[in-house]
Amino acid sequence: MNPMRAFEDLVAEAAAVDVSGWDFGWLDGRATEERPPWGYARLQAQRLAKAKAALDIDTGGGEVLGEAPVFPPRMCATEGWAPNAERAKALLGPRGVEVVLTPPDSGLPFPDGTFDLVTSRHPVRPDWSEIARVLAPGGHYFAQHVGPGSALELTEYFLGPLPEHRDDRDPEAEVAAAESAGLELEDLRTARCRMEFFDVGAVVYILRKCVWWVPDFTVERHADALRRMDEQIRAEGSFVAHSTRHLLDLRRP
Numbered sequence: 001m002n003p004m005r006a007f008e009d010l011v012a013e014a015a016a017v018d019v020s021g022w023d024f025g026w027l028d029g030r031a032t033e034e035r036p037p038w039g040y041a042r043l044q045a046q047r048l049a050k051a052k053a054a055l056d057i058d059t060g061g062g063e064v065l066g067e068a069p070v071f072p073p074r075m076c077a078t079e080g081w082a083p084n085a086e087r088a089k090a091l092l093g094p095r096g097v098e099v100v101l102t103p104p105d106s107g108l109p110f111p112d113g114t115f116d117l118v119t120s121r122h123p124v125r126p127d128w129s130e131i132a133r134v135l136a137p138g139g140h141y142f143a144q145h146v147g148p149g150s151a152l153e154l155t156e157y158f159l160g161p162l163p164e165h166r167d168d169r170d171p172e173a174e175v176a177a178a179e180s181a182g183l184e185l186e187d188l189r190t191a192r193c194r195m196e197f198f199d200v201g202a203v204v205y206i207l208r209k210c211v212w213w214v215p216d217f218t219v220e221r222h223a224d225a226l227r228r229m230d231e232q233i234r235a236e237g238s239f240v241a242h243s244t245r246h247l248l249d250l251r252r253p
Helices: 007-016 040-050 082-095 128-134 152-159 163-167 171-180 200-209 223-236
Strands: 031-033 053-056 074-079 098-101 115-121 135-146 184-197 239-251
Touching (some): 152 223, 171 184, 171 239, 184 200
Parallel strands (some): 053 115
Antiparallel strands (some): 031 184, 135 239
């Protein structure tokens, strides 16, 4: 990335690029995010290799699930956004994965006790009663969730102080909700990871992809803030934020 490229060029490029799916390769060299120490994709693949029937919730374009070299005899995935569901079908369908488009709050379209493993990387809003329902007795929910206040420095740069977001997605609260639905905690790990954005185009791209960070974000509406951020990045070298993650292993008795 040439640091001397003009603000207008960086923003226009990022505003035009395709942001569907969960491949972040466009950000290579333009942004970095420290990864949690446990290596979710590797651990998920290990569990999938031992499962008989598995479900991946909010699979996005299937990119993370697709890293697994071996799937169980029955492998299903759900996704709530139609363009991502189509990407997931194209990627995973040839490997025998059943990908189902599931509108928000529609429940999981599977009978009780269907799966011995349910996984998810960054689910939108886990429905614990539905997860418990589709798990077979002894089955596990194994997932990496976004934690409280993730990327809050970036969100607050555009929206101002948001103290209520600091406790959002609290892992202890999620565990309590899961236990209320009948699941038992086997393992919980947490991590806080450094993020850096090396040009303002990377910020535009991530805000177009992760639309919940700054709702109603547009280049036009937030032009002044983007220009200030561009100046800050040129002066300091990057814009720094922090993501939070937690790893959950829950079992249905």
